[in-house]
Amino acid sequence: MTANTVDYGGGRALPVHVVLDDERADLDSGLLLRMHGALLGMADGQILRIGSPSSNLTEQLRTFEAASRHALLSVVPDPDRPGWSFHFVRKGRARTDWSPSGSDMALQAGGTQSIELLMPTRLWLYTNYDCNLSCDYCCVVAGPRVDPRRLADERVRSLVDQAVTHGMDAVFLTGGEPTLRPELPELIRYITDRLPLTLLTNAMLLRGSRWDGLRALIEAGRPITFQVSLDSATPALHDAHRGAGAHVAALRGIRTLIAAGARVRLAASLPEAALAEIPALHGLADELGIAPDDRIFRPIALRGAASEGEPIRQQDVAPELTCDAQGWFWHPLSNDADMRLSTSPDASMSEALDAVRARLEEIVSSGSARLDRFVCG
Numbered sequence: 001m002t003a004n005t006v007d008y009g010g011g012r013a014l015p016v017h018v019v020l021d022d023e024r025a026d027l028d029s030g031l032l033l034r035m036h037g038a039l040l041g042m043a044d045g046q047i048l049r050i051g052s053p054s055s056n057l058t059e060q061l062r063t064f065e066a067a068s069r070h071a072l073l074s075v076v077p078d079p080d081r082p083g084w085s086f087h088f089v090r091k092g093r094a095r096t097d098w099s100p101s102g103s104d105m106a107l108q109a110g111g112t113q114s115i116e117l118l119m120p121t122r123l124w125l126y127t128n129y130d131c132n133l134s135c136d137y138c139c140v141v142a143g144p145r146v147d148p149r150r151l152a153d154e155r156v157r158s159l160v161d162q163a164v165t166h167g168m169d170a171v172f173l174t175g176g177e178p179t180l181r182p183e184l185p186e187l188i189r190y191i192t193d194r195l196p197l198t199l200l201t202n203a204m205l206l207r208g209s210r211w212d213g214l215r216a217l218i219e220a221g222r223p224i225t226f227q228v229s230l231d232s233a234t235p236a237l238h239d240a241h242r243g244a245g246a247h248v249a250a251l252r253g254i255r256t257l258i259a260a261g262a263r264v265r266l267a268a269s270l271p272e273a274a275l276a277e278i279p280a281l282h283g284l285a286d287e288l289g290i291a292p293d294d295r296i297f298r299p300i301a302l303r304g305a306a307s308e309g310e311p312i313r314q315q316d317v318a319p320e321l322t323c324d325a326q327g328w329f330w331h332p333l334s335n336d337a338d339m340r341l342s343t344s345p346d347a348s349m350s351e352a353l354d355a356v357r358a359r360l361e362e363i364v365s366s367g368s369a370r371l372d373r374f375v376c377g
């Protein structure tokens with residue numbers, strides 16, 4: 001990072017667009033008006049850098065963030081001026097949802113009661129990181145040649161047992177592409193004996209023995225929802241991110257699932273410039289008979305392989321307890337270091353939930369909590 005870029009936590013350098021630099025700069029010295037003027041001239045998502053020697057400014061900008069939604073991304077010492085700091089403020093909050101209802105804040109007010117309401121009730125498992133695709137915005141950089149880092153079968157079963165003990169109400173399997181695991185039907189049987197399951201898939205590999213195993217589970221009436229990624233109603237956008245032929249194959253997979261009687265949910269990851277795809281996706285979902293509640297439209301997160309998207313910080317999203325072979329994470333939208341929970345890799349769910357609660361308390365008491373819902377599933 002340099003004075004002209006800022007890392008919001010996702011390991012990405014965002015460029016600074018406007019600079020305010022003043023040795024009197026804090027909100028008691030007229031800075032608020034100057035900031036307001038600067039922000040008015042900036043586009044959403046642009047970065048304002050404020051240089052100041054004031055020791056009050058960080059707390060003041062945290063309060064400003066809570067009141068204004070302009071995010072204080074980072075505070076770093078100015079390397080050239082002892083005692084000075086740079087404060088990096090993003091205009092507007094990171095968007096977490098494209099659905100018409102928007103991303104209502106999950107947290108309306110601080111306090112213990114709100115924290116308990118924010119505690120996760122669903123378990124997400126990254127079963128493996130290998131994938132038949134290597135999409136250019138994949139938040140975990142999955143692909144055919146990556147280390148699969150498979151979550152061991154015994155660990156999956158143990159985590160599901162712990163989810164039951166903790167009163168969780170659903171399990172989500174994601175990856176990578178979970179259907180690459182040959183023993184997936186066995187795991188699904190174990191999970192769905194205990195809890196409803198959502199399986200995230202690109203639906204491109206539903207054939208041969210892999211499909212036979214899944215179809216038997218569907219026909220047996222197991223509580224499984226197949227959440228299929230589909231970014232557009234026609235191939236252009238979907239294939240631009242995922243590779244030629246991906247759209248045709250995904251649609252074929254969706255039709256295969258529906259013909260077998262499966263519940264299918266569509267999930268589109270869209271940059272803001274592609275929001276015009278949404279009406280056509282609704283039209284396609286209507287044609288396929290997919291229920292309105294089973295359609296997800298969410299932004300691309302600036303994480304993993306993505307070169308553009310929303311710079312979503314940990315405190316921007318409400319927690320969704322997530323585990324992979326390396327440990328526990330705040331949310332399935334990223335396995336970056338800043339999203340890792342402070343527990344050992346093989347920690348129990350109790351320890352992970354304690355870490356979530358402790359982090360929620362920190363975020364709420366900082367006054368900068370967003371904790372919006374980012375709907376991975």
Ligand code: SF4
Pocket residue numbers: 131132133134135137138139140141142143175176177202229242
């Ligand atoms: S976005 Fe999904 S389908 Fe694409 S590479 Fe990542 S895991 Fe695979």
